[in-house]
Amino acid sequence: xxxxxxxxxxxxxxxAEVVCRHYLSSGRREGGYWLVGDVRNTPGRSMFxxxxxxxxxxxxxxxxxxxxxxxxxxxxxxxxxxxxxFKDVADEARSFLSLxxxxxxxxxPRSRTPSAPTGSPEAARRLFAMSQPIDxxxxxxxxxxxxxxxxxxxxxxRFHPHCYYRPDDHSPTETxxxxxxxxxxxxxxxxxxxxxxxxxxxxxxxxxxxxxIDTPRRAMGDLLGHAVRFGVCGEVMAAGEGIxxxxxxxxxxxxxxxxxxxxxAHLSAxxxxxxxxxxxxxxxxxxxxxxxxxTLIERAQEAGIEPIVISPRxxxxxxxxxxxxxxxxxxxxxxxxATQDVARFMELAA
Numbered sequence: 081x082x083x084x085x086x087x088x089x090x091x092x093x094x095x096a097e098v099v100c101r102h103y104l105s106s107g108r109r110e111g112g113y114w115l116v117g118d119v120r121n122t123p124g125r126s127m128f129x130x131x132x133x134x135x136x137x138x139x140x141x142x143x144x145x146x147x148x149x150x151x152x153x154x155x156x157x158x159x160x161x162x163x164x165x166f167k168d169v170a171d172e173a174r175s176f177l178s179l180x181x182x183x184x185x186x187x188x189p190r191s192r193t194p195s196a197p198t199g200s201p202e203a204a205r206r207l208f209a210m211s212q213p214i215d216x217x218x219x220x221x222x223x224x225x226x227x228x229x230x231x232x233x234x235x236x237x238r239f240h241p242h243c244y245y246r247p248d249d250h251s252p253t254e255t256x257x258x259x260x261x262x263x264x265x266x267x268x269x270x271x272x273x274x275x276x277x278x279x280x281x282x283x284x285x286x287x288x289x290x291x292x293i294d295t296p297r298r299a300m301g302d303l304l305g306h307a308v309r310f311g312v313c314g315e316v317m318a319a320g321e322g323i324x325x326x327x328x329x330x331x332x333x334x335x336x337x338x339x340x341x342x343x344x345a346h347l348s349a350x351x352x353x354x355x356x357x358x359x360x361x362x363x364x365x366x367x368x369x370x371x372x373x374x375t376l377i378e379r380a381q382e383a384g385i386e387p388i389v390i391s392p393r394x395x396x397x398x399x400x401x402x403x404x405x406x407x408x409x410x411x412x413x414x415x416x417x418a419t420q421d422v423a424r425f426m427e428l429a430a
Contacts, residue, residue, distance in 0.1 A: 085154065085166075088173045090401040092153035093140030095177075096131045099153050102176065103160040104129070109351030118144055118242065120210050129156070139324060162212040203265070204273035204301035209261045211238035215256070216280050219259045221364060225283035227401045228327045230334050233311050236262045237323075245277055247294055256280070256291045261308045261323055263301060263342070266353055272301025274323070274342055275310060278418060293384050300341055305351040311337035313353045318390070320397075321347050321369065321375070328397040329390070331406055332413040336360070336425040344368035346373035358386040360417065365395050390416045 092099050092419040100114040102108065106123040107116025112131050117124025119142070126146035133139045139328045157176070158169045182291060193393060197203065199287035214220050214231070217239040223231065263272035263413040275298050277291035290296040308323055317337040320326045326340045341347035344364070348371070352359070359380050363373050380387040393412055400409045414422055 081219075082155055085170075088170060088177075089152045089154050091142065091177055092140075092157075092173060093133070093138055096129065096139040096153065099140070099156065100131070100174070103153075103156050104348075118147070119156055121160045122240075127347055129153075137294075139314070144347055149427070155289065162210075164212070164216065173207065185367075192350050199300045201301040205259060205270050207243075207273050207275075207300075208238060208241070208260055208262050208270060211240040214239050214259070216255050217241075219279065222259065222276075222278050222289040223324075223327065224329075225289050226398055227246065227406070228322055228324065228331060230331055232334070234327075236264070236308050236310065238262075240275075243275055243277065245275075245291075246294060254293075256293065258291075259323075261304050261340075263299070263308055265306050266351055270301075271306050272299060272303045274299045276323070293397050303342065303346055305340035305346075305349055307341045307350055309337075309339050311335070313337045313339075314355050315357040316360070316425075317346060317353070318360035318362055321372070322396070322398075323361060325396050325399045328401040328409070329413065331401060332410040333417070333425045336421075344372040348372040348379075352383055352385060354382070356383075356385050358388065358418065361387055361389045362397060363389050363391045367391060388416070388418065 081148055083159065084377060093116040097109060097114065104116045104121050106121045107114050111133065112134070114129040114131055115125045116127050118127050127142060129142040129146040130137060130139055142156065143150040151222060154169055154173060157163070157172050161172060163172065172173065185188065189429065206420045214234065214235055214237050219237060220231065220238040238260045240260050242255040243260070244253050245256050246253045251425050257280050258278060261274040262270050263274060264270050277296045278286055279291050284287045313335065317339065318326070318329060318333070319339045319341060321338045321344055326338045330336070330338055339350065341350050361373050361376050377387045390413060394403060396401050400412070414426060414429050
């Protein structure tokens with residue numbers, strides 16, 4: 081007979097320290113507890129897991145003092161492995177319980193894995209690794225509330241339910257849910273990450289779903305020349321500034337590979353794939369966008385690449401999508417791209 085949820089939790093609790101050493105390896109034992117940053121295995125000390133049954137409760141129960149979250153070791157497996165369906169959590173727990181595990185040894189002084197410097201490419205890689213796919217998360221809701229519905233090929237986007245945010249050097253650290261975007265080089269190597277903190281209360285016209293904080297978007301890592309990528313580039317691709325901007329244009333051109341450079345300055349400096357022959361420049365209607373467009377046109381022409389500018393009717397392509405509708409965005413895009421690319425990249429949107 082298959083294990084019940086209670087059975088699995090109890091069996092994991094009997095090996096609580098072994099479970100913690102495996103799934104919460106960034107922490108360590110202190111007394112009768114395992115201390116770690118959070119249930120997603122972030123280094124720190126705010127979460128504590130009870131290792132032995134006591135009058136305070138059964139082994140395996142945990143509480144995060146920073147967020148108020150609490151649960152059992154099944155929750156630890158789910159969050160640390162980025163699982164969604166309980167079947168997958170249960171399968172992982174049964175697989176772990178079936179393995180032979182040595183008895184825990186007393187802690188010895190040991191060298192700790194050094195924390196990655198704040199804002200470094202390594203910190204960006206760790207953040208992306210501890211995030212989860214966007215399916216059925218607040219990221220998916222956020223994008224759909226902005227009328228971005230085609231979400232194919234968005235593996236560069238992930239969701240972190242409690243991403244750190246610090247307003248300034250003198251303020252305490254907060255946590256907000258966030259959309260995490262991988263910034264990669266031409267070989268696919270992750271060099272940075274972009275965070276868009278989201279409002280857990282839902283969508284509003286004032287914030288468009290972003291968290292009500294001073295700077296709801298921040299990037300980290302090595303960004304120059306690199307981008308957030310949607311699709312694999314061949315001879316043709318489109319490049320623009322914002323993630324939402326490019327995903328909106330992608331609603332009209334669903335098979336055209338696209339990159340988001342995250343700012344006007346970085347857009348003007350993107351590196352071109354060797355295969356690229358035609359570059360669509362998704363222009364933002366502001367002075368910075370015009371400057372980036374001019375620089376990118378010049379660089380593309382010098383590299384023997386044909387540049388073609390696509391302009392929104394309003395401030396950006398997401399405004400066009402939300403306020404004018406998908407049919408208007410398709411019609412405006414159709415007359416701005418090369419004739420031979422209409423059937424090639426708009427066929428799914430016809």
